[in-house]
Every structure is written in structure tokens, then in C-alpha cells.
Amino acid sequence: MEIAVLLKQVPATESLIEIADGGAAIKTDGINWVMNPYDELAVEEALQIRAAGGGTVTVFSLGPEKAVEALRTALAMGADTAVRIDPQGNSLDGLATAKVLAGELKKGAYDLIIAGHRAVDDDNFQVGPAVAELMGIPHISMVIRQEVTDGKIRCTRTIDGGTLVLETALPALITTQRGLNEPRYASLPGIMKAKKKPIDTRALSETGTNPGEPKVRTIAMRLPPQRKGGRIIEGDSAAAKAAALVKALREEAKVI
Template identity: 45%
Template sequence: MNIVVFIKQTFDTEAKIVLDANGKIDTNGVNLIINPYDEYAIEEGIKLKEKFGGEVTVVSMGGQRAQEAIRTALAMGADKGVLVSDPGEGIDEFSVAEILAKVVKDIPHDIVLAGRIAIDDGGSQIPVRVAEALSIPSVSSVLKLEIAGTLATITREIDGGTELIEVSLPVVVTAQKGLNEPRYPSVAGIMKAKKKPLKTMTLADLGFSAGDLKMVINQYSLPTPRKAGRKIDGDAAQAASELAKLLREEAKVL
């Protein structure tokens, strides 16, 4: 079975976001990790390989530092990695999906796995957009995945419960917490990961140019800090009158 896993390198959930003078996120000294939901996808891909044979290819898009995330996935048990590295980082989900779909088209794939959401931007769009670009079905927020021949039986989370779906391969699946328990890389796995193939590609290698990108993020800005609260003194009638005045004249919500 040929398995492709999308991963994204994100900030540690404890990291403090700082912007540099150019409005870019400063990653100096910041700990970067594999998006936690993508870890479930990696684990599921490895489990499928262990059960059915084949290989797991990890695909990521980002700067050269993203190699760290791919090497971690290789240490967990994935077989090879592909990094799309280009100065055009920070592009929108549509463009990322088109680029990743182009990568996957050149890789044999029976199933494509990814985390259900990225903890940094919360977009939750790229896997389903890739499925659309590849003209294959997708199932999101998966809690259980069983494969028999060319048929996948999938339990997915929905509002208020779960849903059972049967779908033919190939399929794109996004992993939800509870699908499995991701393994830690072993010392032997870390050593083996150093020798596993990791291919680096640019957008030009895939036939894309800057003009093909629909949107590029040039600058970020932090939200305006919230002002401290105000205490209104006086009895209830006076306080209510003063509050209504402030809401009308200052907050302008009345």
C-alpha cells in the first residue's frame, strides 16, 4: 500500500509570537514542532504500512527548517520525505493545495493522510482542496480507519456523534484526536532517519511561478491590546445611567 502523509511545521503551543520590523513572524529561538494532528496522520500511515506493506511518503511545504519535522516523521517510521521549499511561503490554502496536489500526482498513492486542522492558522482546508484537485473523495475528522482491498470503512466525528462511511480508494483522510496514539521516535529510528531519502523541490521544479499564486501574505499584525476595565462607582441607578452613557458615547454600541 502506498501512503502519503501531509505534515506542517508549526509553533509550539507555548511559544510567544513576535513580529519583526518587516511584519514577519520572528522564528529565532522559537521551538517548532510537527502540527499535533499531523502526528496522528503519521502514526496511522505507519500502522497501515506495517499491516499491508508498502511505504509511507511524508510531504511538507516550508523553509529549510521544515526538514526537522520531516526527519522526525522518518524517525517514527516513515520511509521517505519530500519538502517543497520556496521563498513563496505564506501563500493561501488554494495555492498550497494546488502545489501539494501536483506533488502527489507524481507519487503512487492509495491513501493520503493529514491532520484535520493546523493549530497555527486553523484553516482546515488544504487536505479537502487537495482531494478536489486530485478528483478523489475525502473524509474529515476520522476516528477509525479500516482497509479491506480497495474499500475503506471509516468512522468520522460529526456534531453530536459519529458517522460510518464506506469509500473506495484512493481517498484523502484527515485524522482526529483519538484515531491512535502517536509513537515516539526510537534512538534506532533517529539514526535510520538520517539515511532515508529526503527530496527538496522548489515551485519552479513543479512548474509554478510567482504569478500562479493567488494570494501572498506580505505582513502580519498583532491585534490591538485590550484596554483595562473600568469600575463605575455609585448606587445602582447612578451606575446604570453612567454605564448607558459610556456604551452610547464611548463604546458606541447603543
């Protein structure tokens, strides 16, 4: 089975985010960049499917030179080959990103495409489903379990208050949700091998896809307001503290 995985490099969730001059982007100096956590699930699932039925795993990323680090992480985990598409300084929104990736994926013959259901930096949930739509293939999102048999994939996906089981013929695209698997750590031999593996890099202009003007652009960024410190309710007894708490909630916070 030929499997493609879409991944993105994002700031680590513990990074201190600051807004850059101009107010429409973040400061990138000093940020620890990592593979998007949901894309780690996608890489791991692809490796498990390959282990069960054979085939190859190719990872794709649309990003600057720094995105090579995330691709090498995927190679160290066990992916076979990696492709980086250089945006050449273009600012691409989710739909434009999907157009470029779909155009590149159409050049291959992939039975299954796997992507994280969202990236933790922009949270737009768009790229995976849009790639499937542009390629004209079925798509199942938020997958927490899957089984590939007889040219079909059966998935359990999360819905509000429960789960849903869906089945579709391959080729198809699925997006991953937490609970699907536990991504492996890259071994030292895997890391050493990944350093020697070539990464196929091509410019956006070489993909043959015109993403067009972005439909969405960032106008301004603002940090959330700082939360005020907590308050300790004083009182001589539990009953007195409870009465003081109720009074504060009613008269000050006005929530009851």
C-alpha cells in the same frame, strides 16, 4: 499499499509568539519548531496501516530548509521516504499550497493520502480537502477511526453532537482528528537511521505547478488584549458573598 502523508512544521504551542516589525508576521527567532500535532496523528495512522497490510509511507512537506527537521521526525517514527518542496521564498496561502502538493502527488500512484485536519498555526482547515478536490479523489475529514478492506476505506468521523460512518473507494484522502491514535515516540535507533536517510528536495519551479497569486494575504496581526486580574468577593458568610457576587454581575459586569 502506497501511502502519502502531508505534514507541516509549526511553532510549538508553548512558544512565546511576538509580532515582527511591520505587523504582518511573527518573530521566528527563539521559537521551537515542531511537526504539526495533527500531522503526527497522520504519520502514526499511516504507519499502522502499513504494518497491517504492507506497503510504503512517504511524507511530504512544502516548507523552507528548516522543515527538514519535521520530515526527519517522521522518518525516525518509521516513514520510508521524505520529500521537501522548497517554496523559494514565495508566500503561499492554503489553496496555493494545496495546488503544489496535489501536482506533486499526481506524479505518484498513492492509494491513500493522510493529512492533519488543520495546522495549529493558521487554523484554516483547507489544505487537505483542497488537495483531494484538485486530485479528483474522495475526501473524508475529522477521522477518529478507519478500516481499510477490499480497496475501500471506512471511516468514523466527528460531527456536531456525534459521529458519522462513511465509506469510499480508494484512492482517497482522509484528515485526522484527535482520538484516532496515540503517536509513537521516535526511538533512538530510529533517530539515528533518520539522520542517514536522504530527503528528496526539489524547488517549487521544478514541480511543474504554477500556484498563481495567493488569494489570501496577511495584512496585520494583533495580540489579543491582556486579561484583567481576577477579583475576590469578600463577605462574612457564604450568603453575603453570593449576594455580593450577584450584585457585581448585575451592576458591574451587566451579564444578568
